[in-house]
Amino acid sequence: MPPFSATAELIGENLACRRGERFVFAGLDCRIAPGDALVLTGPNGSGKSSLLRLLATLLARAAGRMLWGGIPVEDDWPGYRAAIHYFGHLDGVKPALTPREMLGFWAALRGVHRPAIDAALAAFGIERIADWPCRWLSAGQRRRLALARLIAAPAPVWLLDEPAAALDADGEARLAAAMASHRAAGGRVVVATHQPLALPGAATLALDRFAAARDPIAI
Amino acid sequence: MRAFCGLIRQELRLGMRQGGDIGLVLGFFVLAVILFPFGIGPEPELLRRVAAGIVWVAALLAAVLSLDRLFAADYADGGLDQIALSAMPLEMAVLAKSAAHWLTTGLPLVIVSPLLAMLVDLDPAALPSLVLGLLLGTPAMSLVGAIAAGLSLGARRPAVLTTLLVLPLYLPPLIFGTGAVEASLAAEGARAHLLLLAALTVAAVPLAPLAAAAALRQALD
Numbered sequence: 340m341p342p343f344s345a346t347a348e349l350i351g352e353n354l355a356c357r358r359g360e361r362f363v364f365a366g367l368d369c370r371i372a373p374g375d376a377l378v379l380t381g382p383n384g385s386g387k388s389s390l391l392r393l394l395a396t397l398l399a400r401a402a403g404r405m406l407w408g409g410i411p412v413e414d415d416w417p418g419y420r421a422a423i424h425y426f427g428h429l430d431g432v433k434p435a436l437t438p439r440e441m442l443g444f445w446a447a448l449r450g451v452h453r454p455a456i457d458a459a460l461a462a463f464g465i466e467r468i469a470d471w472p473c474r475w476l477s478a479g480q481r482r483r484l485a486l487a488r489l490i491a492a493p494a495p496v497w498l499l500d501e502p503a504a505a506l507d508a509d510g511e512a513r514l515a516a517a518m519a520s521h522r523a524a525g526g527r528v529v530v531a532t533h534q535p536l537a538l539p540g541a542a543t544l545a546l547d548r549f550a551a552a553r554d555p556i557a558i
Numbered sequence: 559m560r561a562f563c564g565l566i567r568q569e570l571r572l573g574m575r576q577g578g579d580i581g582l583v584l585g586f587f588v589l590a591v592i593l594f595p596f597g598i599g600p601e602p603e604l605l606r607r608v609a610a611g612i613v614w615v616a617a618l619l620a621a622v623l624s625l626d627r628l629f630a631a632d633y634a635d636g637g638l639d640q641i642a643l644s645a646m647p648l649e650m651a652v653l654a655k656s657a658a659h660w661l662t663t664g665l666p667l668v669i670v671s672p673l674l675a676m677l678v679d680l681d682p683a684a685l686p687s688l689v690l691g692l693l694l695g696t697p698a699m700s701l702v703g704a705i706a707a708g709l710s711l712g713a714r715r716p717a718v719l720t721t722l723l724v725l726p727l728y729l730p731p732l733i734f735g736t737g738a739v740e741a742s743l744a745a746e747g748a749r750a751h752l753l754l755l756a757a758l759t760v761a762a763v764p765l766a767p768l769a770a771a772a773a774l775r776q777a778l779d
Contacts, residue, residue, distance in 0.1 A: 397639055397778050420643050429636025435575035436568075447564025450645030 347408035347422070348372045349394070349496055349527060354403035356389045363389050364549035365402065371496070371527045376518065376538045379531040381546035387531035388428070390546065391498045394529065395425035421449065424494040426502055430485035434474035438465060438484045441473065446492040459490035463513050478505040486514060489521075497521060499530040511536070561646040562654050569658030579627060583620045583663045584670060590616035591674045602679050609680035610688055610739035616674070617667045617692060618728050621699050624663045625724060626717040628655060628707040633777060642778055648771040652708070656700045656766070664696030680739070687738040687748035694755040695731035701759070701766035702727045708773030730758055 348370060355365035363386035371377055379387040392398040394405070396412065396419065405412045412419040432441055439456060446454030460466045463483040468476065476484065482505045489497055497518070503511050515537040518528050530536065573580060594612045595605060605612075632638040641651045671692050675685055706723035710716040738751035 395639075395643065397642060399779055417645065421645060423643070425639060425643055427636055427639055429634075429639070431632070431635050431637035431640050433568075433572060433631075433635070433637070435572055440568075440571065444564055444568045445640060447567075448561050448640055448644035450560045452560075 346373070347495070348406075350404075350406040351394065352404045352406070354390070354393060354405070355401040356386055356393055356398065357401035358389070362401065364546055367403070367544075367546075367549045369529075369544060371529060373495075373525040373527060374522045376522060376528040376530065376541035378536070378538060378541050378543045379529065379546055380543055385546040385550065387546055388500050391425065391500050391529065391531055392427070395423055395498050396420065397425065422494055423496045423498055424489050424492075426485065426489065426497065426499045428500055428504075430481055432473045432476070432481050432484060434472065436473055437470050438473060438476070438487070439469045441484060442488055442491045445488040449492040449494070451492040454491045455493075456491050459487040462490045462517055463487045464509065479507055479510060482506055483510055483513075486517070490517060495526050497526065497528045497530075499528065499532075501532055502530060503532060503534045503536060561644045562650055565641065565644075565651060565654040566658050566661075569655060570661060573658070573662040579624060580662055580666055583624050584666055586623055587616050587620040587667055587670065588674065590619060591677060594678065606679045606681065609675060609678040610684065610736045612678050613671055613674055613680070613688060614692075614732055614735045617671065617696070618699065618725075618732060620667060621663055621696065621703065622721050622724055622728075624659070625703040625707045626710070626720050628659055628704055629711055629774065629777075630707070630716055633711045638774065638778060642774070648774055649767040652704055652767040652770040652774070653701075653763070656697075656704045656770075659703070660697050660700040664692075664700055668692045668696060681743055684739045684742045687742040687752065688735075690752055691735040691738040691748070691755055694752060694759055695735050698731055698755070698759040698762040699728060701762035704770040705766055705773060708770040708777065711774070711777035731755060734758070 351367065351369040354367040356363040367390070369377060379390060381387055389398060393400050396416070407419045407422060438460065442456045442459055443454060446456070460469050463486055465480060465483050465487065468480060473481065473484070486502060502514055506514060518538060522528060528538070530538070591612055598604060598608070629638065632641060642648055644651060668689060671689055672685055675688055680688065703724050706720045706727070709723060710719040713719045734751045734754045738748035738755070741751055742748040
């Protein structure tokens with residue numbers, strides 16, 4: 340895995356997320372340096388998924404700033420988007436295509452020249468089913484396939500939403516190994532999870548601390 | 559560019575694997591044209607008079623039929639997130655999607671249209687302007703359709719809403735398309751009508767992706 344830009348930090352300052360009239364969270368600061376892992380915790384509805392989508396620029400933020408390598412992300416959308424991998428609840432796997440084709444497509448979307456498809460399949464133990472149509476895959480296998488795109492097209496920041504859902508013990512171990520080698524190469528991981536994941540030295544961000552339902556702030 | 563081509567390739571591959579979608583559109587086109595003689599009577603004089611209109615309206619409805627597939631599947635399965643985060647602007651992704659939609663629906667419609675024109679006894683002299691008109695007009699229909707497909711994402715019945723949104727927008731290609739056939743039947747030359755159809759498509763190439771991408775961003779938020 341190539342080492343990523345060694346110094347770039349992802350910084351969120353005073354982030355707020357609004358759904359309709361209600362603030363999901365507000366006044367949230369986070370800082371993710373190379374090799375860091377940040378675990379988002381909190382009860383259902385506390386905004387873990389919203390924060391990940393917000394960091395992925397899929398959700399507009401109601402307030403605050405985001406800096407990547409000291410530059411506001413608005414000033415360099417393509418650069419920031421190339422730096423992040425967003426992994427959500429929905430995997431985008433097409434039943435009619437094969438895992439190999441899916442990985443090739445995802446890598447092409449990111450403009451990657453020579454995607455590491457075989458390495459990605461091997462990292463999540465799905466080489467055997469690489470040429471099956473995805474409609475034959477189980478929920479766990481689809482999950483592994485979706486995770487394999489993190490390896491096929493490298494990016495320094497992984498934003499993972501419940502990555503261990505539907506995975507068996509072997510899948511969880513492979514996920515932990517992938518995150519460990521990603522961090523060892525200078526990658527950064529932000530993960531929302533209810534299951535305990537093997538992430539040595541990870542910081543924890545409890546989102547319920549930033550619930551802003553009772554102190555509406557002026558925009 | 560790699561992302562743009564990759565998206566088109568994936569859409570075409572999906573279209574091929576799920577051949578049903580293309581077959582459905584073509585089947586609808588053929589059946590709709592065949593229905594007209596039953597509805598308005600088989601007199602050749604009458605059919606010849608309305609032939610161009612029948613083929614154009616049927617093609618337009620067939621194109622609408624496939625529009626709800628344009629973004630709905632990607633929206634439902636999360637693929638749209640990956641497309642929004644790809645190396646190309648969302649506008650380019652919309653352009654790629656529309657191009658693939660045209661290749662899998664518009665182009666097959668253009669190819670079978672001469673056959674259907676014969677079925678409703680269109681004057682062979684007007685055939686070139688019918689086919690050329692469809693060839694120039696259907697890309698604009700795919701592009702404008704992308705706006706409606708994007709706007710109706712997340713609606714309770716997106717297919718119906720897409721149809722309602724898009725049909726009024728298809729009036730200009732319909733008017734100029736049938737106008738081209740009428741003009742060549744009257745030996746006036748269809749050039750002006752065909753140029754206007756081409757202008758619609760040329761205008762839609764930069765403008766429709768802007769609007770559709772804005773609709774998609776709204777749907778993702």
